[in-house]
Amino acid sequence: MVAARANGRGNELITLDDVSKHYPNGTEALRDVDLRIESGDFVFLVGSSGAGKSTLIRLLIRDELPSSGRVWVDGQDVVRMRRSAVPKLRRRVGVVFQDFKLLPRRTVAENVGFALLVTGHSDEEAREETERALSLVGLAERRDHFPDQLSGGEQQRAAMARALVSRPKILIADEPTGNLDPVTSWEIIKLLIRVNELGTTLVMATHNAEIVNALRRRVVHLDRGMVVRDEREGLYAA
Ligand SMILES: Nc1ncnc2c1ncn2[C@@H]1O[C@H](COP(=O)(O)OP(=O)(O)OP(=O)(O)O)[C@@H](O)[C@H]1O
Numbered sequence: 693m694v695a696a697r698a699n700g701r702g703n704e705l706i707t708l709d710d711v712s713k714h715y716p717n718g719t720e721a722l723r724d725v726d727l728r729i730e731s732g733d734f735v736f737l738v739g740s741s742g743a744g745k746s747t748l749i750r751l752l753i754r755d756e757l758p759s760s761g762r763v764w765v766d767g768q769d770v771v772r773m774r775r776s777a778v779p780k781l782r783r784r785v786g787v788v789f790q791d792f793k794l795l796p797r798r799t800v801a802e803n804v805g806f807a808l809l810v811t812g813h814s815d816e817e818a819r820e821e822t823e824r825a826l827s828l829v830g831l832a833e834r835r836d837h838f839p840d841q842l843s844g845g846e847q848q849r850a851a852m853a854r855a856l857v858s859r860p861k862i863l864i865a866d867e868p869t870g871n872l873d874p875v876t877s878w879e880i881i882k883l884l885i886r887v888n889e890l891g892t893t894l895v896m897a898t899h900n901a902e903i904v905n906a907l908r909r910r911v912v913h914l915d916r917g918m919v920v921r922d923e924r925e926g927l928y929a930a
């Protein structure tokens with residue numbers, strides 16, 4: 693059994709304790725990172741290219757393991773958890789990426805519902821949850837389209853529906869607006885705000901200073917693998 697964290701910090705959903713990450717080639721991507729994110733937070737992870745944002749995100753979904761330090765997500769020790777527990781972790785932590793990563797030969801609805809079907813939900817349950825997620829992102833009418841028939845913004849909304857279909861506690865977005873024009877970027881940001889307001893904890897890595905500075909949320913700034921600033925209602929001077 694993986695021990696739950698018994699520290700009394702009831703609302704803490706993500707905890708990194710003294711985390712460092714060296715890749716096998718010697719790159720030190722994270723150094724001595726301490727970070728606590730509470731349930732309901734909206735956190736921007738900023739910093740220049742190579743600062744370690746994506747590496748930190750990979751640790752949260754156990755795509756990578758830290759070289760040292762501890763990582764807890766939703767009360768679970770992500771480093772020591774069994775490999776068999778990883779799929780369950782990834783249902784509680786939805787992720788969207790800059791390049792959407794949709795399956796090209798599957799429709800929008802199939803992309804969204806796929807994870808539910810492979811984790812043993814009934815067809816009907818999967819259909820209902822898929823419709824709910826598509827409605828949430830405003831994409832119900834595109835349900836039978838293929839990804840290459842969608843605009844970039846629609847593809848990102850489909851990716852968000854896929855990430856949200858299992859009702860995760862945490863949604864992580866790694867540069868979700870990186871491939872989108874400014875107007876479409878704002879549509880995605882508004883949707884992320886809505887998802888956060890509905891109770892999902894949000895962590896978003898971005899270079900986009902305009903968005904960060906307009907929203908005035910918590911800003912965690914990484915520089916060469918270290919947290920150099922962590923401010924509520926923060927700004928980002930890129
Ligand atoms: N799989 C890997 N193997 C070796 N080095 C890696 C690997 N992934 C990332 N790195 C290195 O680790 C450092 C941090 O990379 P990371 O991708 O976390 O940065 P980032 O802040 O997400 O950058 P960007 O804004 O460009 O996405 C960089 O020096 C990068 O080259």
Ligand SMILES: [Mg+2]
Nearest residue numbers: 745746747866
């Ligand atoms: Mg990155």
